[in-house]
Amino acid sequence: MSPAPGPRPGGRSARIQQAVHASTRKLLDERDRADITVPMIAADAGVTPSTIYRRWGDITELFADVALERLHPDAPPRETGSVRGDLVAWAQDYLEEMSSPVGRAALRDVVMSADTLRSEDGTNQFKCATFCRTQIETILGRGEPVQGVVEHVIDHVVAPIIYRILFDLDPLEPDRVEELVDHALDAAVRV
């Protein structure tokens, strides 16, 4: 038997990762991304730069890692009584979170991370999209199953929200979210 490889939870490895993440978040709040360097983070976290380089490769991957943590939903979507209501509520929350400077920056950090370096569960970008999809599936699972609704919600609700944020257009009016959700549901039924 091989002696159980992999990082042990609670060990030094985990403590360091936590410290580095914390320092990264802290610096991201204070300074501009372009002004943050690996040695800075290392100093703040109390580790050597080489440790960070070895674990994350480069600062882009570290940022993406921290961003993913931010983008990961910490609770299942709220329940309002109807699928439509749940979707609207979730999408409005999502829009608000992602529109904030922090959310926007996190989105970019994920998008700009390597797409060649894929872990066992996909690229960072894919993981990010999966967070969304999972939340949507949870909501839709509460109602009657309709083929392909998830994809429609992604295409007609999530995509417009994100596109406008990333490409610096006027952010979506929160009111329009309702319209988008109706559209996505209509689209699913009609096809």
Added chain:
Amino acid sequence: MSPAPGPRPGGRSARIQQAVHASTRKLLDERDRADITVPMIAADAGVTPSTIYRRWGDITELFADVALERLHPDAPPRETGSVRGDLVAWAQDYLEEMSSPVGRAALRDVVMSADTLRSEDGTNQFKCATFCRTQIETILGRGEPVQGVVEHVIDHVVAPIIYRILFDLDPLEPDRVEELVDHALDAAVRV
């Protein structure tokens, strides 16, 4: 009178910019982004690194600059006889271009460029979105004007295409483009 500031077309400034752009494109075709450095580009273009640093700030901005050039449409959208047909044709072309490794990389380079450094006509991201919008407006201008169609096309056709590319999801089937266009047009009429 101030002696007419700004770069003179055809001068040394323009030649250097052209050479640097060319070298950047060339290197982007050969190597991976992460392996390309400013000194490399400078050597290939026959200039000093400091010139590039002074003009573009960092390699990210240079990449974004080159990417914008790639994303800029070089011709007005094809005409097929109907607005719907034009939109479908344009969207399919757009999907194909952006899905290619080159297109995808260009999109990312634009998205990851600074959003604080805005030129007189907006950020790089905004310019990129404007290219799309202009093409769409051209097409819509050929038919009867309907309030807000442009935004619907952006939200329901462009956004899904781009979102899926950036977030590493399965790219849209070219067939589904037609469906998206119809939805966008329906949406515009119905509201």
Added chain:
DNA sequence: TTCTTAATGCAACGTCTTTGCGTTAGCATG
């Protein structure tokens, strides 16, 4: 306690980035 292994710290080296200063190219004027 002792052993094993993965991961860290240290330190040195090479490369990139930044910056001051002298020079040049392009354009305008007489």
Added chain:
DNA sequence: CATGCTAACGCAAAGACGTTGCATTAAGAA
């Protein structure tokens, strides 16, 4: 054609960052 002006470039030095081999340490297992 000669002269002057200005923005931009090349050069070179200094500083900061990225990378790597080697010794050491921390955490868990026997």
